[in-house]
Amino acid sequence: MIGTVYKSTGSWYTVKTPNGKFYECRIKGKFRIQGIKSTNPIAVGDVVEFDVETKNNTETGVIKRIEERKNYIVRKSVNLSKQTHIIASNVDQVFLLVTINNPPTFSSFIDRFLVTAEAYSIKTVLLFNKIDAYDEETLLEVKYLASIYRKIGYECIGISAATGKNVDKVKTLMEGKTSMFAGHSGVGKSTLVNAIEPSLDLKTKAISNQHMQGQHTTTFAEMFDLSFDAKIIDTPGIKGFGVVDMEKEEVGDYFPEFFELKQDCKFNNCLHLKEPKCAVKEALENDEVSYSRYRSYLQILEGEDEHYRTDNWEEN
Ligand SMILES: Nc1nc2c(ncn2[C@@H]2O[C@H](COP(=O)(O)OP(=O)(O)OP(=O)(O)O)[C@@H](O)[C@H]2O)c(=O)[nH]1
Numbered sequence: 253m254i255g256t257v258y259k260s261t262g263s264w265y266t267v268k269t270p271n272g273k274f275y276e277c278r279i280k281g282k283f284r285i286q287g288i289k290s291t292n293p294i295a296v297g298d299v300v301e302f303d304v305e306t307k308n309n310t311e312t313g314v315i316k317r318i319e320e321r322k323n324y325i326v327r328k329s330v331n332l333s334k335q336t337h338i339i340a341s342n343v344d345q346v347f348l349l350v351t352i353n354n355p356p357t358f359s360s361f362i363d364r365f366l367v368t369a370e371a372y373s374i375k376t377v378l379l380f381n382k383i384d385a386y387d388e389e390t391l392l393e394v395k396y397l398a399s400i401y402r403k404i405g406y407e408c409i410g411i412s413a414a415t416g417k418n419v420d421k422v423k424t425l426m427e428g429k430t431s432m433f434a435g436h437s438g439v440g441k442s443t444l445v446n447a448i449e450p451s452l453d454l455k456t457k458a459i460s461n462q463h464m465q466g467q468h469t470t471t472f473a474e475m476f477d478l479s480f481d482a483k484i485i486d487t488p489g490i491k492g493f494g495v496v497d498m499e500k501e502e503v504g505d506y507f508p509e510f511f512e513l514k515q516d517c518k519f520n521n522c523l524h525l526k527e528p529k530c531a532v533k534e535a536l537e538n539d540e541v542s543y544s545r546y547r548s549y550l551q552i553l554e555g556e557d558e559h560y561r562t563d564n565w566e567e568n
């Protein structure tokens with residue numbers, strides 16, 4: 253049988269088949285995936301093949317194969333060096349909630365997030381939340397920020413999770429896809445998910461009741477089906493993205509507007525710093541590249557050994 257992993261509790265995996273049945277599955281023996289040193293071989297979002305076993309009238313599954321992942325999000329294990337923990341896989345898009353104040357979201361945070369999402373090959377949509385609570389000046393700031401990111405190609409929507417403004421637009425984008433929500437604590441992620449699917453709380457309980465292990469309060473990711481052909485992956489206590497190890501030369505490639513210009517730089521390994529005939533620096537001088545983006549780029553490069561290798565997960 254083939255199914256998708258909705259929840260993992262360490263040794264058991266809740267797998268949903270296309271006809272809607274949930275199976276509790278285990279992995280038999282050693283199950284290694286080439287190339288990834290991870291503490292968990294299978295993650296929420298994985299598509300797996302399993303055999304059904306019946307013991308004492310209970311059907312369980314034994315996972316024997318995992319389909320190739322479209323993408324996956326990792327977090328570095330704190331204790332085991334060089335080991336990673338895969339939080340989720342096959343994520344179609346992530347909605348990054350941004351607020352100008354209460355709490356402030358700095359553009360350096362947005363840019364670092366976007367670089368990581370680019371490295372993971374996950375599409376990001378920026379949601380500027382709480383527009384109901386902003387004065388005119390703050391709304392102008394939203395417009396300005398949105399114009400910077402729209403120009404690069406990121407979809408931006410001003411929303412109010414509290415009043416429901418533009419929540420329908422978010423729902424439309426979610427149709428047929430698996431989405432995640434990210435952003436600082438207090439930006440309104442729970443409020444938005446509630447506005448999108450008020451009954452989700454009940455559904456959460458329904459799924460965990462089927463669990464042989466009972467309810468788990470650890471920070472395992474979990475996938476939920478919504479009422480309108482959309483899935484979300486909830487990662488309790490985790491607000492950002494994990495670390496991606498990248499080389500200095502790669503960072504610029506995850507700034508789409510720099511990547512597009514790179515072919516016009518004199519040196520094909522241009523870091524857009526002090527090199528002559530650098531197309532990115534020229535664009536910066538002509539205001540075609542945003543200064544705040546370039547500043548974030550420098551910060552990421554400068555922090556080579558510390559910052560961007562530092563775990564930028566935010567946990568409660
Ligand atoms: N005015 C206004 N307030 C909002 C809006 N969305 C959320 N809030 C408020 O902001 C606060 C934080 O919202 P939450 O939904 O709990 O934020 P969160 O991102 O889930 O926070 P964590 O659970 O800490 O990660 C609450 O007091 C919400 O009522 C909005 O669109 N407008």
Ligand SMILES: [Zn+2]
Nearest residue numbers: 517522524530
């Ligand atoms: Zn350059």
